[in-house]
Amino acid sequence: MSLEHTPPNNPPRLPAWLFPVVAMVAYWGLTQYLLTTGHLHEDAYILYIYAESLAHGNGIAYFPGGPPAEGATDFLWMIMLAGARYLGLDVAQAAGLLNGLGLAGIVWLAMRLLAPADRGYHYLLAGVLVTLYMLSSQIAQAALAGFSTALYGALTAALFCLLYAAPSRRTWLIPAVGIVLGLLRPDGVLMGVTATLLGAVIAWRQRELKPYLAAALACAAVGLAYFGWRYAYFGQLLPLPLYVKSTSVESLPGLGPHLDWLWSNRLLTGLALAALALHPRRGRMLAAAVPMLVLLLAFAFATQSQNAAFRFQAPGTIVLIMWAALLPQALAHRVRPTLLRRAAIVGLAVLALAATAQQASSGARIIRALQGNEYIYYFSYYLDRYLPPDTTIALTEAGRFAYWAQGKKYDLVGLNTAHTARHKVSPGYLQRLDPDLIFTHTAGMAHYDSMCQQDICELTPARALAGKRHGAHWQDVNYGVSRAPLAVLAHLEQHPDAYRVFAVRYYAGHDHLYLVKRSGRLAVDDFLRALGHSFTPEARRSYLDMKHTADFRGVFTR
Known part of the structure; x- marks a missing residue:
């Protein structure tokens, strides 16, 4: 009916x-x-x-x-x-x-x-x-x-x-x-x-x-x-x-x-x-x-x-x-x-x-x-072509960056690395790891907006250390998200000549900090080339576009 x-x-x-x-x-x-x-x-x-x-x-x-x-x-x-x-x-x-x-x-x-x-x-x-x-x-x-x-x-x-x-x-x-x-x-x-x-x-x-x-x-x-x-x-x-x-x-x-x-x-x-x-x-x-x-x-x-x-x-x-x-x-x-x-x-x-x-x-x-256009959505996708498979990366942003980039990746917060989950990150751990690239979110433990006027800002080690929050010390902080950037800065203080340092705008502030080893497997010029491109309109792609594009080599298929 x-x-x-x-x-x-x-x-x-x-x-x-x-x-x-x-x-x-x-x-x-x-x-x-x-x-x-x-x-x-x-x-x-x-x-x-x-x-x-x-x-x-x-x-x-x-x-x-x-x-x-x-x-x-x-x-x-x-x-x-x-x-x-x-x-x-x-x-x-x-x-x-x-x-x-x-x-x-x-x-x-x-x-x-x-x-x-x-x-x-x-x-x-x-x-x-x-x-x-x-x-x-x-x-x-x-x-x-x-x-x-x-x-x-x-x-x-x-x-x-x-x-x-x-x-x-x-x-x-x-x-x-x-x-x-x-x-x-x-x-x-x-x-x-x-x-x-x-x-x-x-x-x-x-x-x-x-x-x-x-x-x-x-x-x-x-x-x-x-x-x-x-x-x-x-x-x-x-x-x-x-x-x-x-x-x-x-x-x-x-x-x-x-x-x-x-x-x-x-x-x-x-x-x-x-x-x-x-x-x-x-x-x-x-x-x-x-x-x-x-x-x-x-x-x-x-x-x-x-x-x-x-x-x-x-x-x-x-x-x-x-x-x-x-x-x-x-x-x-x-x-x-x-x-x-x-x-x-x-x-x-x-x-x-x-x-x-x-x-x-x-x-x-x-x-x-x-659907935003923050650089971090695309950066490691473009950086991947410059990364040798044996590149060692220490990072706190363990999701999208690690998904698109090859290399040996160690999470400083501990979500994916047993040592930092159980014993927390320290400058000594970073020294033993000897990473080619360190990537950390400052998590309010350091501030660089007053030092930086552009999206990408290179800092001397002294200026990077000067941006640390007054009175904050890595050994006094147990929460991994806050402890990691302090440990990174302490590691930089011990090895000021080993890295070039870059503060990068993420949303409204320069909350992403990168340390690129001068003698590491990743060339600083290649790092800057991929990073700069990630801030351009031409770099913007969706998830499926990035997955289906021919130049995506696939992190897990090598």
Whole structure:
């Protein structure tokens, strides 16, 4: 029967897959648009380095021939991207496909909570609102930047729904989803373990404890086997970024980001709290959210560096979305008269559109930032042609610069180098490393704007040292991001004649500092040639343009 001849009292039943598919296709279009017009986030490139290395047979290493390093915390995500790259698909496009599936999964699960039986006009309205919100949400924003956030969020949403609905004879899925979360991201372990304990209580009440415990023990065996393998392979108890991010100058470094996240989601938070207050199953709603709340509590004690689109709070965002999806049910339970119920639906739709517009505004800012024309997007791409494979590079910006440039690269912050992650960088370490090129972000530890009037400014060692923040000493700073530039300057003070020094404009200030060894493998003239070209309009290229251009030699294919 055609849509226009359908009787008003018998609305068409829309298929459950409609809006998830629409969300996935629309997100893929956004991904392609960004990759052809802009670039990925700095930290996303770090994981892509490991995926490329693994796909090309170099193992899980930061550079070909380098030691095994677990700087890629999203282990299962890295494996999936490496597999896609091995099959010939670009890693960023593979990430777009996987995140598109994740976004579709979140939409599907939210719709099951929001309209579990309805497939008519209310379902159509709900589907449009949920799809628009998810495409503009912080989940999608972080995924567009290159992170695993949407896929991670889909598994988090699945865990919430399993704990909320507690389906009989399917409780074994709780530890199964939990172990996948733990393999996908290390912080997922906290959610997985907490959910597995809650699932045991649910299974006990359903008299399904024995099969549940068997499934939980099997998942625990998988987790222990993975932990044993990774310790044997990497020689470290934890991924390197966890050592780095456990160090902070504050007692609760994650509290501020948590508050900022809640404020940025204030409309969604209001809808979620209203659902919690009105819903008759609020106790189950809270129980289903416990694993995510435990994670947020743990993150309050961690430094959330490079927290693009509040990606570390993504599990909390999922809770807010799932709670808000239950609000229509709560209103249906509380509001009986049909007229009032319709008014409530209209009010919810308006608030949902307002929340979508709020997120779309921040999403547009992130896309514009990734479409920027900062020199660092292109510099190492052009520098690579002048770098011998055995060039030694010490750096703090371990993402896009290291992705496009060959050489032996050592991260001074510790995200990819075990020594600096565990013992922190020092001038003695730099002396032993004897790098041909040192690249550091000054991180507020040195200031050169008053000395520099152009994009590229050469400094004498004395002037470079004069720009150091008064009273700052590397041995007094434990946080790697701040300690690294101070250690670099201390190394320069000990070897003032060994390097030529350049302060380079990055956004509004001269926050990038380069030390090029005079007798090193990289000629200073070649360095300046590539650097100067990176500031010209002719140098600007998108991620896919750089990947597909013939003169890209490929760091991991040599």
